[in-house]
Amino acid sequence: MAARWSSENVVVEFRDSQATAMSVDCLGQHAVLSGRRFLYIVSLDAPFEGHRKISRQSKWDIGAVQWNPHDSFAHYFAASSNQRVDLYKWKDGSGEVSTTLQGHTRVISDLDWAVFESDLLVTSSVDTYIYIWDIKDTRKPTVALSAVAGASQVKWNKKNANCLATSHDGDVRIWDKRKPSTAVEYLAAHLSKIHGLDWHPDSEHILATSSQDNSVKFWDYRQPRKYLNILPCQVPVWKARYTPFSNGLVTVMVPQLRRENSLLLWNVFDLNTPVHTFVGHDDVVLEFQWRKQKEGSKDYQLVTWSRDQTLRMWRVDSQMQRLCANDILDGVDEFIESIALLPEPEKTLHTQDTDHQHNSSHGEEEVLKEDPPSSLLEEKKSEQLGLPQTLQQEFSLINVQIRNVNVEMDAADRSCTVSVHCSNHRVKMLVKFPAQYPNHAAPSFQFINPTTITSTMKAKLLKILKDTSLQKVKRNQSCLEPCLRQLVSCLESFVNQEDSASSNPFALPNSVTPPLPTFARVTTAYGSYQDANIPFPRTSGARFCGAGILR
Numbered sequence: 001m002a003a004r005w006s007s008e009n010v011v012v013e014f015r016d017s018q019a020t021a022m023s024v025d026c027l028g029q030h031a032v033l034s035g036r037r038f039l040y041i042v043s044l045d046a047p048f049e050g051h052r053k054i055s056r057q058s059k060w061d062i063g064a065v066q067w068n069p070h071d072s073f074a075h076y077f078a079a080s081s082n083q084r085v086d087l088y089k090w091k092d093g094s095g096e097v098s099t100t101l102q103g104h105t106r107v108i109s110d111l112d113w114a115v116f117e118s119d120l121l122v123t124s125s126v127d128t129y130i131y132i133w134d135i136k137d138t139r140k141p142t143v144a145l146s147a148v149a150g151a152s153q154v155k156w157n158k159k160n161a162n163c164l165a166t167s168h169d170g171d172v173r174i175w176d177k178r179k180p181s182t183a184v185e186y187l188a189a190h191l192s193k194i195h196g197l198d199w200h201p202d203s204e205h206i207l208a209t210s211s212q213d214n215s216v217k218f219w220d221y222r223q224p225r226k227y228l229n230i231l232p233c234q235v236p237v238w239k240a241r242y243t244p245f246s247n248g249l250v251t252v253m254v255p256q257l258r259r260e261n262s263l264l265l266w267n268v269f270d271l272n273t274p275v276h277t278f279v280g281h282d283d284v285v286l287e288f289q290w291r292k293q294k295e296g297s298k299d300y301q302l303v304t305w306s307r308d309q310t311l312r313m314w315r316v317d318s319q320m321q322r323l324c325a326n327d328i329l330d331g332v333d334e335f336i337e338s339i340a341l342l343p344e345p346e347k348t349l350h351t352q353d354t355d356h357q358h359n360s361s362h363g364e365e366e367v368l369k370e371d372p373p374s375s376l377l378e379e380k381k382s383e384q385l386g387l388p389q390t391l392q393q394e395f396s397l398i399n400v401q402i403r404n405v406n407v408e409m410d411a412a413d414r415s416c417t418v419s420v421h422c423s424n425h426r427v428k429m430l431v432k433f434p435a436q437y438p439n440h441a442a443p444s445f446q447f448i449n450p451t452t453i454t455s456t457m458k459a460k461l462l463k464i465l466k467d468t469s470l471q472k473v474k475r476n477q478s479c480l481e482p483c484l485r486q487l488v489s490c491l492e493s494f495v496n497q498e499d500s501a502s503s504n505p506f507a508l509p510n511s512v513t514p515p516l517p518t519f520a521r522v523t524t525a526y527g528s529y530q531d532a533n534i535p536f537p538r539t540s541g542a543r544f545c546g547a548g549i550l551r
Contacts (some may be wrong), residue, residue: 009301010313011046011280014040021287022305025067027074028292029089031303031311034062034079041090042311044291044303053114054088054095064111070118076135078121083419085123087135099138103131109152116161124151130166132177145180153197165221167194172209174221187224189217195490196239207248216251219266231271238262244290244314245300248275248324250283261290263304265316269322270485273402275323278314283307309472316419322397394478402484416480417448420488423495426452427461427487431480439476442469445483457494464490 017040019033024044033040039054039062060082067077075091076098085101085108107128114120120142121133128150131141149168157163166173170190173183192212197446200206206228210216216231231240231251238252247269253262260268263285265276284307291301291313300316310349392411414433420426428448434441447458468486545551 009315010044010047010311010398012311013309014051014311015309017309018368019305020061021063021079022289022303022311023065023067023077023287024289024291024303025074025077026069026071026292028301029065029292030066030306032067032079032090033305033311034065036061039065039079039088039095041095047311047313052093052095054090056086058082063108066111066113067115068118069115070113073118076228078111078113079124080111083125084108085111085121085133087138096233099135101131101133101138101141104129104327106150111148112154112156112164114161115156115158122154122156122164124154124166126150130154130164130175143177143180144181145175147183149153150151153194155197155199155207156201157204158201163204165197165199165207167209168198169193170209170211170213172197172219172221185221185224187219187221188327189219189227190215192236195237196241198241201242201244208240208242210240210251212236214242216249229268229271231266238284238287241288243300243316243319243321243324246324247326248321250288250302252288253275265320265324267326268327276320278302278304280312281306281308281310308477319397391437394480397485398481402481405484405488418484418487420491422488422491424452425491425495426450427491428509429487431483438473438478440473442466442473443479443483445469453459453491453494458481460494461487 014033016416017033017035017038019035019040021034022031024031029044031042031044031138033042036058037056041052041054041055043049043051044481058081063080063082065077065079068074076088077088077090078101079086079088083102083104083106086097087099087101088095089098101121101123104123104125104127106125108123108125111121111123114122119134119136120447121135122130123133124130128147130145130147130151132143132145134142139331147168148165149171151168153165153167156167157165162177164175164177166175167189169186170188170192172187172189172194174185174187175183187209189209190211194209194211196208196210198208200208203219205222206218207221208216208218213237214233216233216237217227218229219227231237233251233253235256238254240249240251242249243265247267249266249268251264251266253260253264255262261277261279261281263278263281264274265278268272269275281304285304286307288302288304290524291303291497293300297320297323298318300321302314302316304312304314306312391414395409395411395416398407398409404421407416408419414435416436418427418429418431420428428451430446430448432446433443437443445462447462451458464486465483468483469479472482542550
């Protein structure tokens with residue numbers, strides 16, 4: 001179950017707006033809410049002090065709206081309505097339509113401003129065409145991409161200026177705008193309609209797709225036949241987008257009951273359970289976007305618009321961001337680089353009056369100058385990366401929402417008691433931390449009553465926990481939370497093997513699948529155990545032919 005943190009910072013109601021789309025500008029100053037009769041411009045710095053309206057005359061709702069992402073064009077935003085796109089200019093508290101793009105013959109499904117070129121806008125439509133427009137010349141599109149089926153989503157690549165992706169029902173096409181005649185790659189991504197596309201912010205080949213088939217899939221389009229990882233859900237996924245920090249993902253579900261919480265934050269390296277649930281909206285979230293960070297602030301703000309007609313701004317602090325990190329030393333490369341930039345120790349100048357003091361402490365000073373103790377280096381490393389420097393800090397930062405786990409921590413005694421429930425089994429374990437931990441000193445693990453698993457299973461779990469802890473402390477990393485996750489994962493694996501063996505009375509006694517390896521779960525960019533769920537191909541068989549002969 002996800003952690004339920006403190007509620008949002010700001011809630012603003014727009015009960016009569018009937019807005020169906022929302023967008024936040026690249027400066028983090030304004031949000032636009034798009035209704036049928038008005039466009040509402042909300043100041044995010046002072047959302048309670050009123051808002052401005054731009055009237056519009058149309059019988060069609062706005063399907064998509066987006067501000068230009070470039071600072072020099074931050075006062076422009078585009079809004080699609082039926083077969084046209086209106087470009088609005090907002091300046092000095094007033095807005096107006098500056099120009100209109102007309103070219104599609106069916107409803108426009110999506111639009112997206114180019115990441116690298118401020119003048120380019122791409123639109124997708126049910127008419128099977130994807131148009132790239134240059135707003136300096138709006139008479140016709142500069143590039144036309146033609147697909148067999150209509151496109152529901154279109155997104156520019158965040159690292160490659162020429163690459164974009166479109167979704168067509170359950171398929172994805174990757175395009176190069178310099179080669180508009182045909183798509184450069186094709187992904188048969190889902191069995192149902194794709195509702196959302198998002199490119200990875202740091203890799204030009206990775207993207208995430210969310211679908212009506214109750215899943216989010218992660219792809220490297222250079223390997224289109226197999227997804228990298230999958231997030232299975234119980235309900236359709238409306239949107240899934242990467243966070244601007246760490247390795248996070250925000251999803252919007254389509255719950256069966258409107259009052260169910262549908263806005264979740266995940267760590268893409270651990271998709272077993274969300275790290276946070278945003279609780280507050282009374283209906284489905286229609287749109288969410290990140291606000292630009294304020295200068296000097298480490299916090300992020302997530303702006304959401306819901307069918308309950310409320311605009312909410314959620315504070316995502318550094319503690320929540322840390323839950324999306326791949327490892328507790330995420331960012332160690334930056335630390336290694338920073339070590340090279342550290343200034344050399346200052347040389348102390350001694351006068352003749354202090355010669356006797358200098359002689360008495362000369363040996364210690366030289367040792368410190370030439371070879372600082374490793375403990376000082378570790379302390380410097382921890383300070384720079386914001387890591388736990390004491391066992392008490394590690395206990396305070398640990399995620400206690402791991403499923404089926406209860407942890408009782410005693411920092412004074414340097415120990416903790418872990419209780420895990422899985423099916424009909426119960427495990428209780430005492431973990432003790434030596435004084436040198438985590439500097440090349442691993443904790444000890446001891447099973448205590450009541451523990452109901454077999455001695456064989458105990459031995460296997462102890463080996464896995466020792467291996468996991470040793471891998472961490474060899475790099476002076478805290479290991480409690482990784483050990484807890486390994487404990488739960490392996491225990492569930494053992495229990496599932498027992499259940500499958502007991503449900504099949506014809507299974508051979510030694511046919512139980514060996515436990516999964518204990519090395520790191522991620523074998524590709526986001527992949528879990530590679531090929532773990534792919535059945536072995538059939539290599540032999542027999543069949544009766546029409547003459548009754550077995551071949």
